[in-house]
Amino acid sequence: MTSHGLGRRFAARLVGVACATAALVTAGLTGTTGAAAAAGAAPSDPHPAADGWVQTHGDWVRIQPGHPHAAPDARTALAAAVPRPQPSGRVVVNNDQPDLVYRGGQDSVGVTSGPPKVYIVYWGSQWGQPGKDADGYTTLSRDPDQAAPYQQAFFKGLGTGVDAGPHSWSGVLTQYCENVNAGATGCTADAAHVGMPHGDALAGVWVDDAAPSPQAATEPQIAAEAAAAAKHFGNTTQASNRNVQYVVTTAQGVDPDHWHEMNSWCAWHTFERSGYGTLAYTLMPYLTDYKYCGTNWINPGPRGRLDGWSLLGGHEYAETLTDQNAMGGWIDPAGQEDGDKCAWITEGTPGGLFDLSLRTGAFAVQTTWSNDQHTCSGDHPVVADRPLVVSTLCDRTAAAGRPVTVPVLATDRLGHPGLRYSASGLPRGLVIDRATGRIHGRSSAIGAHQVRVTVRDRAGDTAATRFQLTVTRGGAPGCRGIEQVVDPGFEVPTDAKGAYPGWWTQSSPGIITQSTAQAAHSGKGYAWLGHSASADDTLSQGIETTPGYTRASFSFWLHVSPTGASAGSPSADTLTLELDDQYSGRRIAVLHTWTGQDATAGYVPVHFDLTPLVAAEFGSTVIVKFTAHESADATTAFLVDDTSLRLD
Numbered sequence: 001m002t003s004h005g006l007g008r009r010f011a012a013r014l015v016g017v018a019c020a021t022a023a024l025v026t027a028g029l030t031g032t033t034g035a036a037a038a039a040g041a042a043p044s045d046p047h048p049a050a051d052g053w054v055q056t057h058g059d060w061v062r063i064q065p066g067h068p069h070a071a072p073d074a075r076t077a078l079a080a081a082v083p084r085p086q087p088s089g090r091v092v093v094n095n096d097q098p099d100l101v102y103r104g105g106q107d108s109v110g111v112t113s114g115p116p117k118v119y120i121v122y123w124g125s126q127w128g129q130p131g132k133d134a135d136g137y138t139t140l141s142r143d144p145d146q147a148a149p150y151q152q153a154f155f156k157g158l159g160t161g162v163d164a165g166p167h168s169w170s171g172v173l174t175q176y177c178e179n180v181n182a183g184a185t186g187c188t189a190d191a192a193h194v195g196m197p198h199g200d201a202l203a204g205v206w207v208d209d210a211a212p213s214p215q216a217a218t219e220p221q222i223a224a225e226a227a228a229a230a231k232h233f234g235n236t237t238q239a240s241n242r243n244v245q246y247v248v249t250t251a252q253g254v255d256p257d258h259w260h261e262m263n264s265w266c267a268w269h270t271f272e273r274s275g276y277g278t279l280a281y282t283l284m285p286y287l288t289d290y291k292y293c294g295t296n297w298i299n300p301g302p303r304g305r306l307d308g309w310s311l312l313g314g315h316e317y318a319e320t321l322t323d324q325n326a327m328g329g330w331i332d333p334a335g336q337e338d339g340d341k342c343a344w345i346t347e348g349t350p351g352g353l354f355d356l357s358l359r360t361g362a363f364a365v366q367t368t369w370s371n372d373q374h375t376c377s378g379d380h381p382v383v384a385d386r387p388l389v390v391s392t393l394c395d396r397t398a399a400a401g402r403p404v405t406v407p408v409l410a411t412d413r414l415g416h417p418g419l420r421y422s423a424s425g426l427p428r429g430l431v432i433d434r435a436t437g438r439i440h441g442r443s444s445a446i447g448a449h450q451v452r453v454t455v456r457d458r459a460g461d462t463a464a465t466r467f468q469l470t471v472t473r474g475g476a477p478g479c480r481g482i483e484q485v486v487d488p489g490f491e492v493p494t495d496a497k498g499a500y501p502g503w504w505t506q507s508s509p510g511i512i513t514q515s516t517a518q519a520a521h522s523g524k525g526y527a528w529l530g531h532s533a534s535a536d537d538t539l540s541q542g543i544e545t546t547p548g549y550t551r552a553s554f555s556f557w558l559h560v561s562p563t564g565a566s567a568g569s570p571s572a573d574t575l576t577l578e579l580d581d582q583y584s585g586r587r588i589a590v591l592h593t594w595t596g597q598d599a600t601a602g603y604v605p606v607h608f609d610l611t612p613l614v615a616a617e618f619g620s621t622v623i624v625k626f627t628a629h630e631s632a633d634a635t636t637a638f639l640v641d642d643t644s645l646r647l648d
Helices: 147-157 169-173 219-232 256-262 307-322 611-617
Strands: 022-026 029-033 053-056 059-065 081-083 117-123 130-132 138-140 202-208 244-250 265-274 277-284 354-358 361-365 368-370 375-377 388-390 396-399 404-406 410-412 420-424 430-432 439-441 447-456 462-472 526-529 537-544 552-562 574-581 587-595 604-609 621-629 636-647
Touching: 117 147, 117 219, 138 147, 138 202, 147 202, 147 244, 147 307, 147 354, 147 361, 169 307, 169 368, 202 219, 219 244, 219 256, 219 265, 219 277, 244 307, 265 307, 277 307, 307 361, 388 447, 388 462, 420 430, 526 537, 526 621, 552 587, 552 611, 587 604, 621 636
Parallel strands: 117 202, 117 244, 244 277, 396 462
Antiparallel strands: 022 029, 022 604, 053 059, 059 265, 081 265, 130 138, 265 277, 354 361, 368 375, 388 410, 404 439, 420 447, 430 439, 447 462, 526 636, 537 621, 552 604, 552 636, 574 587, 574 621
């Protein structure tokens, strides 16, 4: 996946997290687990590292990564990275997989709704001396495969040649949109669609050779470089980064995010919160360091050695356009983005790899998933955006009586000046600036308010978006987090081979089930742990604790049911829920342990406040892990359903 695609997410950081108290509520019982951390004095450092502050190129910038990547020993699916293919074997299109579903946007961003802009960063003095070739592309003296000019030519050519439309590879992406309801599989007439490049997606190139890049850069260091690039190019506001992606490219022999050791991904994309707004970026290692990341995948000879740079570059580019702030855009129920669903399909077969002819040359690309065609496609009519579009506005909370500011970003494609903004449903005390669209003021109108914002230009074109603004007496202001669990209700069915394709990792097939021997809390699917005394059952998923939020909670429904298989001792049957660090695999805390004596009359709600456990490291990935241990008689079924991890 390249964030879900040909690549994956970044390294988790859970260093020094205190195992503080986690609150549990279940079946009317309240308890606590964990050990309380010693309270220290408030830090005097104005730029604490724990809050995401880093110093880059002489400036302090708050870097807040959005999605971590699986480490060598991680136990989660690779969802944001482009997986490395098998070195041999035929890959065919799978038209039985589900369509992409819109997740509602994250931090007021769903898709790249304007003409996309790509900024390439060649990070570190390891690249050698920069120069220019006859076509004006930046060259580097320590680039033995001449990957840099090829990479630039690919992005510069997008939207030209056969990609210019009316049918094109880029046209497949334009069917997706924002400003539609979460759960939608298609777009309404007034939705803002993914934009087409205006004949050149390449917006800038920066050779950052002031110092060597770290030999094994961590995800926070990669995020800091993306923020440094935003500053270098003058993109220091949310508006200037709205339709932008940064491609952080490392030199031959460099090992960013343990790329050489991972053997599981080729590239990845993600996003971060920063002082410049949310920034979408891709990590692109020197791909020919590993021959199965596209080297000569289609074409022979020296140019074919660079096939991976456009195969993977296009994969991550496409996924960023349709899921700019992962995972708020278009993703299927199993957690795959549009590029992931079509990765590495054999050339010459339906939906397979092919050479895309652009004005700047021919480049190897993969297809991407098309909901309209329900298959992997490299050709689709270009869906033209409306002349006026307004960005998604996230559902958010505001503290009663405190200042509120909500920016509204609108773009008039025809350049009409003097946009006018209006809003309905605002709580008492808030107003919208008719000239700038900024919603501001203070309100004490406690409750949830359904707000509609409308923008109009002088030609009479209009665009609108809706969001929910909840005024509360307490709690964190800002965007409300979307559901972080992939397949929270275990409803993703097994594939034709009987394998579960979602993000949950189960120790054996059948833990995630639709068996009628037990009942789900809702829907058809649920998790059944405690099948046998011969081996423990485990079920886990890695979940990102996106920084910038201040609270995290995990909840689910639990049914502890005697199976009646024997008269054994239920006290010896246990279900343990723990929280682990994804990168190191170490246990952060045991949240609770149930036994067969905790039998329930049906499903009961369970809730944990995880905030004390992750507060120091929002931005890391944690693993929630259930482990069932059965006695020799295996007398208890532990049933789990409708999980949820929410951030506020």
